[in-house]
Amino acid sequence: MKADRLLDLTPIIDELGLRDKFYSFDEFTVNGKIYGLPMAGYVEGLFYNKKLLSENGIQPPQTWDELMAAAAVLKAKGIVPFALAAKDSWVINMMTNTLWVRTAGVDSVQGLLDGTKKWTDPDMLEAFSKYETLVTNKYFQEGSLALSYAEQQNKFMAGEAAFMFDGSWANTPLVDMEKSGISGDVGFMNFPDVGGPGDGYINGGWSNAYGFSKKLTDRQLVAAKAFIRQMYNEPMQKRQLLEEGMPPR
CATH class of the missing domain: 3.40.190.10 (Periplasmic binding protein-like II)
Incomplete structure (x- = not known):
């Protein structure tokens, strides 16, 4: 973010109506702006x-x-x-x-x-x-x-x-x-219990994400939006779960 090379995805997410479709953007948010879209959960x-x-x-x-x-x-x-x-x-x-x-x-x-x-x-x-x-x-x-x-x-x-x-x-x-x-x-x-206070918890998250260059041309921006629209819909997320074993984002 300090290098100012990533595209702020916040307006695109709002334009495509995706803000409420994700569990969390926390790992990819800096100063209120979203710079990454989680690929999948794990x-x-x-x-x-x-x-x-x-x-x-x-x-x-x-x-x-x-x-x-x-x-x-x-x-x-x-x-x-x-x-x-x-x-x-x-x-x-x-x-x-x-x-x-x-x-x-x-x-x-x-x-x-x-x-x-x-x-x-x-x-x-x-x-x-x-x-x-x-x-x-x-x-x-x-x-x-x-x-x-x-x-x-x-x-x-x-x-x-x-x-x-x-x-x-x-x-x-x-x-x-x-x-x-x-x-x-x-x-x-899940890993077996050991008799401690953290038994039963599962380590997981959404640590990998798609990001885009801030220097996209107008045509590239259209393509990026099309990719996001195609990737982040219910049928595609279900397919990802069934074929790749990757929990939806």
Whole structure:
């Protein structure tokens, strides 16, 4: 915004009657002006291989203890409990973010921003201690810290890992019969409860958006409006949900 390169979409949104059609513009609003249109929503959670769990007598775990018990059984049988490729740090942060919300409560996120919460608080450290358990017990695929993000999906799609913590955006390749070896066996669930004040919460949002250059020509502006009109209508949003697994904006 400081570079003044993005188009203010506020008048276009009003012209097309879309202001009340979106859940929120908060992430893309600066000084009352809207500069982005959310592409879609997302949630993060635990993907699981239904077949692997069933073959090993495991039900989708509802608690942390059940999850750890399942991981121990799987590892003992030579099955990787969790697919993880953590060369990019944000991939690790997905699960730890969910864990500290579980142990410290949903207000912990805002607390970290305003300074009322610290990384060294006992309920925050509890989350990292649980994550350390996964590392210590070698429940992740070997060499995970050196692998790029796509490798965890490849591991999971090959049927070589029972669980994978990821976002709903990963759904598309996982259920693609031409790309995935487990397309008919993919389950998705909220991360299990850990016994903390944040149990049950789901991390999600609308963090990706379409933006447009402020330097659009008149013809390009017409095209941009046509794109927005075509993209943000009920039939298209339903299609996006059914075909891509992306929640409407």
